[in-house]
Amino acid sequence: MIRSLRGRLFAGLTAIILLTGIAGGLFAHHWAFNEAIEMQDSVLIQIAGLVQTGSLTGGRELHGVDEDAEVWLIDQAATPQASGDELKLWSLEDGLALATRGGQSIRVLLRTRSDGTRFAVAQRTSVRDEIASDMAFRTVLPIAALIPCLLLVTAIVIARSLRPMVRLADDLDGRRADDMTALPAAQMPSELHPFIASINGLLQRVCLLMDQQRRFVADAAHELRTPITALSLQAENLDPIDLPADARDRLAALRQGIRRTRHLVEQLLALARQDAGPSDGATMPIVALDGVAKEVVADVLPEAASRGVDLGFARVEPASICGEAVMLVAVVRKLLDNALRFTQHGGRIDACVYRDGDSAILQIEDTGPGVSPDEIDRIFEPFFRGQRPEGDGVGLGLSIVKRIVDRLGGSIEAVNIVASGRAGFRVLVKLPLATDRA
Missing domain, CATH: 3.30.565.10 (Histidine kinase-like ATPase, C-terminal domain)
Incomplete structure (x- = not known):
């Protein structure tokens, strides 16, 4: 599972862009392929119209119509001894149809002249499919080239959108431990305002607790100075008294403990002054x-x-x-x-x-x-x-x-x-x- 918010956004948007691009590419390829087939049928219809007007004569391959089209004009009168494929071809009704000639599948348009003779305009289906596939591929190519650009733009938009969060984190990381200044909500996205308000509330509570702790340490240190000083004086007053050796050792331990306690109080007061100062x-x-x-x-x-x-x-x-x-x-x-x-x-x-x-x-x-x-x-x-x-x-x-x-x-x-x-x-x-x- 992706834990990064940036990674989740990028992965989700990438999946959407890829699925949309694939679906759009398949639709565009199918649509462009069918359009190319219909366009080639229109070419056959236009050639048949020229033949009916007498502008073209049959029985030969037509060059110049389309360099890659490979269109044939077949005249029934020019083939008196028709083979099996030719017989099947002339048995078809006028119009567009699929047939076979010379062992190859063809798309054929049959027409009848006013004198009763018939002709056909034919094109191999393999050539038609190749031309249609090439046109469909060229239609899909811009979509395929656009997907990486969209992914790059998506990554840039996500990075710029999350930049305020990065600046907010850098602001917090760069602060001193005792800096409880509220985070600025201005110029931040509205989605971050509840988060910033919660952080500022937490900072206020932590600041209040720190102030209470500092006051407690300072007050406790001040209150302890007087009794510690009194104990120190009482211990010093015992010096002139003749005490047993065992009592002297205990008195020395007591005075050492008083010195350590006084030193601790002085250090606590110094620490409190540093925390409370500007x-x-x-x-x-x-x-x-x-x-x-x-x-x-x-x-x-x-x-x-x-x-x-x-x-x-x-x-x-x-x-x-x-x-x-x-x-x-x-x-x-x-x-x-x-x-x-x-x-x-x-x-x-x-x-x-x-x-x-x-x-x-x-x-x-x-x-x-x-x-x-x-x-x-x-x-x-x-x-x-x-x-x-x-x-x-x-x-x-x-x-x-x-x-x-x-x-x-x-x-x-x-x-x-x-x-x-x-x-x-x-x-x-x-x-x-x-x-x-x-």
Whole structure:
């Protein structure tokens, strides 16, 4: 069964065109064949009229009447000793009839002159059928040539008719995941209006659910900040108290859990801010990406030195983009934090900022263990930490980075570095360069 709507339409219309063409061709062939036979009978009648007026004499083959007609004029007076076929021929009544002469079937027209003598105008039926078949074939030939043209026109019409659906699909495929703008119904065929209205209704419901989810996450994170801060203070107040070793271990575990919870709340708040913020990059200020990267690297440098990690720039070029400075700081900081978390003592982290055509490139490369090939496509999902979680992370850092990059109209890619004598992990962020504003 054909699942494609275009295929169904083309197959159905092709079947209709072929059946109609075959039926029309058979009818046209039959009609043209009979017309050709009648026309040849008319030629015989015209020749007989000329003979009766004395313009032609019988007993010979007539040339010049029709090059391929092979018409004979037979005079009874010229054949006094008639054979069996001749006797049967002259025994027929005046008019058109079928007879046999010399072992061949003929179409014959017999007439009687005023003096009582008879003559016949004859033509072989095989010649008549050949001429009629040739004329009928020439009549059907244009119909046969028209069918492929109709099929081509049908394919073009179907493709142009379904083009609005293709444009609609391309519009949906090219949207960001958070773009819930209603689909335009203008300039669309009326048959698509119910479908577009249903899709727009679905988009509105999804947008409402997403807004509710964002508000819930933001409200929950705000509500959790106060009790978490109170717990943190209470835990710190226990430091001066002389506690048994077992209690000290439990207190350390409690403080670590509080730190992780506070970090989770901060990440959730950051995620909520990115989801709630405007996504129109044209209205954002122009920010120097290289300057932001230098400031963040300078802030992270002491922590990298304490971990024994060599952090620095491998390449820095001026590059400006449209965006908020806090957004770019969050991107660079979270990428560096992620690299520091997985880079071992004595490792290296290289940052790069440069221009590539119409894009600004931010690249963070480390000498860590990398990510499993089975997990590398999921590292930008919220709360995904993989098989080798490190530190107090909750799996939201790279997800927040991707949200920010998407809002800025860019793209992000993560790959494992596999080279001779070298291994690591590379994250490459591509953002559109800022254009001069009038």
